[in-house]
Amino acid sequence: MEMNYSDDELVKLLPGFTHGYANVNDVDLHFVKGGAGTPLVLVPGWPETWWAYHKVMHLLAKHHEVIVVDLRGMGGSGKPLEGYDKRNMARDLFELVKVMGYHQVAIGGHDIGAHVAFSFAANYPAFASNLILLDTPHPDESMYRLPMLPIPGAAYVYPWWLAFNQIKQLPEQLLEGRMSIVIDWIFNQLLQNKDAVTDFDRAVYAAAYNSADAIRASNAWYQAFTQDIADSRTYAKLTMPVLGVGGSGYALLQHVLPAVATTYSLEKFDDAGHFILAEKPDETARCIAQFLGSV
Secondary structure, X not given: OOOOOOHHHHHOOOOOEEEEEEEEOOEEEEEEEEEOOEEEEEEXXXXXXXXXXXXXXXXXXXXXXXEEEOOOOOOOOOOOOOOOOHHHHHHHHHHHHHHOOOOOEEEEEEOHHHHHHHHHHHHOHHHEEEEEEEOOOOOOHXXXXXXXXXXXXXXXXXXXXXXXXXXXXXXXXXHOOOHHHHHHHHHHHHOOOHHHOOHHHHHHHHHHHOOHHHHHHHHHHHHOHHHHHHHHOOOOOEOOOEEEEEOOOHHHHHHHHHHHEOOEXXXXXXXXXXXXXXXXXXXXXXXHHHHOOOO
């Protein structure tokens, strides 16, 4: 029997949560919402969707109204041809926050979602009470120094996909209907516990990224990095409390946060890779809850 990986079916697996859509900043954004308390907006990254937070949502919903948003170009959200610089994607979230009637939110993100969450805090500081960066800082000048070839003996996974995703048209020609190949490779390389992202999870993400439009749109997040880096030069130092939680990305957060935030704290998971929401859900939720003062 063919599995149904639609948002309608996935939300049924999370009691207390519902999902919906809002048209903001000329794009339809899909979101999943549940819980009660102060609002907490969470944003996933590549190659995932809102489902990346499914292990932590019920934990955080005990003290917060949790809103997990599929970014422009992701999952159930619209996939327009333009608008993928992180400043504009932060505006998507800003408009969503206003439509939902919030005057201030805590915001957190992982991977590309961390880029957008940071940009939200930088561009709309009055609306961001707290910022949470999960394993990833905002793009900056250091990205221009990423190696073109793997460095012999270096203890890191060579990030070839950052370059591959810069290319227009070719990736969707190669990968339409076959994104599971890339998704499996990414998880197998960037997880310490390969089983933390299950076969079901991987199938959810493959279904979300298999179309040509989904590949084009998600690659546009990467193609906007040059603009994101230019925008980063214009941002003032953040004044709201910032939390960085890292597995394999901890050292980068530790290096970057002192330069971009006046008040920050760091948490490190030694036995986790990049996808800490999957590998360390209880610990990640606890870090977030403690940071927000909800426990």
